[in-house]
Amino acid sequence: MSKISACLKDIHTRSLFNHLQLNIHKTELIPTSRFRKSLPLQPSSVLDLKPSSEVRSLGVYMDSHLRMDANINAICRSAMVGIRKIGLIRRFLDRETTTRLLHAFISSRLDYCNSFHVALPKTLLRKLQMLQNSAARLVCQTKRRDHITPILHELHWLPVKERVNFKILLLTYKSLHGLAPRYIDNVLTPQSSCRNLRSKSQNRLVSAKVKTISYGHRALSYAAPMLWNSLPNYIKDAQSVTVFKRLLKTYLFLKAF
Template sequence: MPSPLLVIGDSVISPSSCARNLGAIFDSNLCMKDHIDSICRSAMAAIRKIGQIRHFIDDETAAKLVHAFVTSRLDSCNVLVYDLPDSYITKLQLIQNTAARLVARIPRSQHITPVLQSLHWLPIKKRAAYKILLMTYKAALNQLSPQYISDIVTYYKPVRNLRSFNKLSLTVTCRPSTKFYGERAFMYAAPSLWNNLPLQVRSSITVSSFKSHLKTHLFNIN
């Protein structure tokens, strides 16, 4: 059903197909295509500029420039791309791969996975999961997140003293009615990802230790 037109005086204002909100571009279908295309354009422009001076800077400086102008764009609002179809994620992954080859000075023919590991860069899919899990840890254990996020994350408390009581599991408060939209919602994605973590990772004492254990775990899984 088409959106209604807004009439102000003699002017007819048609609804826009997309709108920017807090740095993210939302389209009418919430598929994030316009948002991803915007990130890819700006990140690729930054890569080209860094590439023009790559021969004059060392590897450490190149990595810093990439983090400042490319990775920062890939990570901005990246929880919104969690569990999107591979056709969308691949666009972002190609940008990260290009940035990694620029830093490591390797040709396009060389396999990229060992390079990402040597740079300690998580792939795009895992970066989105990492961000969600870090937000979940802060909300669940340390109350370091806004209250509206902390209210979503609740520990699983069985009515009887079961073996699962001390496993720091979270309650999945709702079941999504749609796979494409519902399973991407934080209230479903957060406990689902959290409950699949090893207990050693979930029981980390500090934020820094959790980040370290989580990154190692994500690197080790397929």
């Protein structure tokens, strides 16, 4: 707790030095380890903060165990409101206009910060997939008992899991080509060897070691190398972001269907 108090004090001092006001009422403290139940955090003596079990940052809900169920439930609530409203006026819209509305109000919510959803349990991703299925049926005006795979294939929509992997791989490509923030570059390490191995020409990344079974494999330092190393070389060697996105979407689409 003393380290956290010192960190908060530094932030407060830096804010005052740069003539910035630190809003105490919007400052939250959340413990993110489930293994120290015997050492509960006490209110900070610097800014009088009380630890919370759930916080919201830039529209993303995060809980102390990083399960992301609160964030997914919030997405489902807001997206279902949009689906119902668009459904009320669907008979007055053509297919192209309906698709644009659903991309603006539904797909944008599914894609916003979806890199947090990498390697989540299937039960949580299924909630988001059901949202996408409802949006697809609304576009094609099909019934709930109709199989969803041909509908998604016809619309050429990537399923939710593949959309998450697409975001992770796109961040990885940008990082390797100097187009990503430095904090992403710091967690991705290209594989190197003093010997002339076959994998040296495959542009592989080193996967970080994880210590926690529950959410360690969801870290970018582990998930990104695992997804990147499984890509074919012709995709990893794309000459531009536009070409990479096109090849990657086609690859994930064929893999999903």
